[in-house]
Amino acid sequence: MKKSTSPLLLAALLAASTALPSCVASKKFDDLKARHEATEQARESAERQAREAVAELKKANEELSALRLENKRLVNDSAQTGTILRRTQGLYRELSDTYDKLLKNNEKVLANKNADYQKVAQDLARREAELGDLANNLNKSRNEIDKLASDVKSREAKLAELEKALAEKDAAVNALKAKVSNALLSFKASDLQVKVKDGKVYVSLSEQLLFKSGSTKVDPKGQEALTKLAGVLKDQRDVNVVVEGHTDNVPILKGTAGMADNWDLSALRATEIARLLTVGGVQPERVTASGRSQYVPVAKNDSPQNKALNRRTEIILTPKLDELFQMLESNSTPAK
Structure with missing residues (x-):
């Protein structure tokens, strides 16, 4: 049965779509996503081969059961029994060899794909940690920017107040000069x-x-x-x-x-x-x-x-x- 995409991977994809601050980080994440999809496809292929091998084995077992019944029936037939028995035994050996080969090949494929999957999972975990650090740094930077913006706004208000006071002082000085000059x-x-x-x-x-x-x-x-x-x-x-x-x-x-x-x-x-x-x-x-x-x-x-x-x-x-x-x-x- 096909496995659904893990919640961890969905969270990583969502975080990557909203938090990555640069094209370089997006490119790396897309590459990782492609590799993961390739791994999923390979795993699905291996599972499909295993299912086919199991089906063939089941079929072989059914044939083997039928041959055993036939062999039991032919044991009583002196002339044909030996020939059929030998043929049946040969077929049985061939089926057993085929089953063993299929089983070994399937195990090897699964082992290789599992190793690849573990490697991808480790790389994904590392990327998730990096994305978490990037998100934390981004939040920290946003908080600092908000604080700076608030400080700038406060200083601008104080500067406007100071400029107003200076203008009033200059106006008072000029008014005083005018009064003294007139006197x-x-x-x-x-x-x-x-x-x-x-x-x-x-x-x-x-x-x-x-x-x-x-x-x-x-x-x-x-x-x-x-x-x-x-x-x-x-x-x-x-x-x-x-x-x-x-x-x-x-x-x-x-x-x-x-x-x-x-x-x-x-x-x-x-x-x-x-x-x-x-x-x-x-x-x-x-x-x-x-x-x-x-x-x-x-x-x-x-x-x-x-x-x-x-x-x-x-x-x-x-x-x-x-x-x-x-x-x-x-x-x-x-x-x-």
């Missing part, structure tokens, strides 16, 4: 400049506008500018104010009261301007004064014009970025 429109560009740099608003005031040479007391015109600036900044509570004093490289006159060098001069000027801003309404805790002396020039100190450019006070307005920094820190934290 200080009456002053000459040579004395006062407002610009945006690195996300901050820089208000640069020349020494000519603020101080007499070597002095730390702000002139009336400079006080007017600072009062207008303070009027804008006092309502901008999310803006920090840094006042930086700058000088050229010309040393101060010896004996100047309370000052040893340009460090003192720049720091005292910055402190005086910071004080005037707080008098104008800016909260003191938002204001920082610092002296930079001659070490951060905007031009070479090689001409009177360039030295005049370096003698300046810069008021740096920085929006508070606590929320933005928290977002940056959150984005830089490695995902667990």
Whole structure:
């Protein structure tokens, strides 16, 4: 009777049709399937030969039984008995030899086919193990891809949020620059400049506008500018104010009261301007004064014009970025 294809082979064929990720693996599996089908055909042929041999043997046994009856009947016939008996015995030997040959040939064929089948079964088991490993690796890769896709989606959302916060910060900086510029429109560009740099608003005031040479007391015109600036900044509570004093490289006159060098001069000027801003309404805790002396020039100190450019006070307005920094820190934290 013909045997049906094993469940293991069907499972392997199904797994191969759905899980093999490449043409090479499919080709190897098709080859294995062809070999298995060839083995099944050979096995079926051997079984068919065995059935034929059994049928022939049955037929021979039936003939042998008939001959035995005939032999028993002819024993009593003296003349014919010997001849028939010898013929019958010869036929019996021939039938026995034929049966033995058929039996031995059938056993040999079955043994060879069984060995081939065992080899194919072992190869199939090995392929099934390989397919299982491939399926596990594929599932692992899919899980990793899903996790990466989720991480990318999360990072894209955070990036969009960060870009929105940066855009809002830039808009706030530009709005602040516009307010400061409008408040200080009456002053000459040579004395006062407002610009945006690195996300901050820089208000640069020349020494000519603020101080007499070597002095730390702000002139009336400079006080007017600072009062207008303070009027804008006092309502901008999310803006920090840094006042930086700058000088050229010309040393101060010896004996100047309370000052040893340009460090003192720049720091005292910055402190005086910071004080005037707080008098104008800016909260003191938002204001920082610092002296930079001659070490951060905007031009070479090689001409009177360039030295005049370096003698300046810069008021740096920085929006508070606590929320933005928290977002940056959150984005830089490695995902667990």
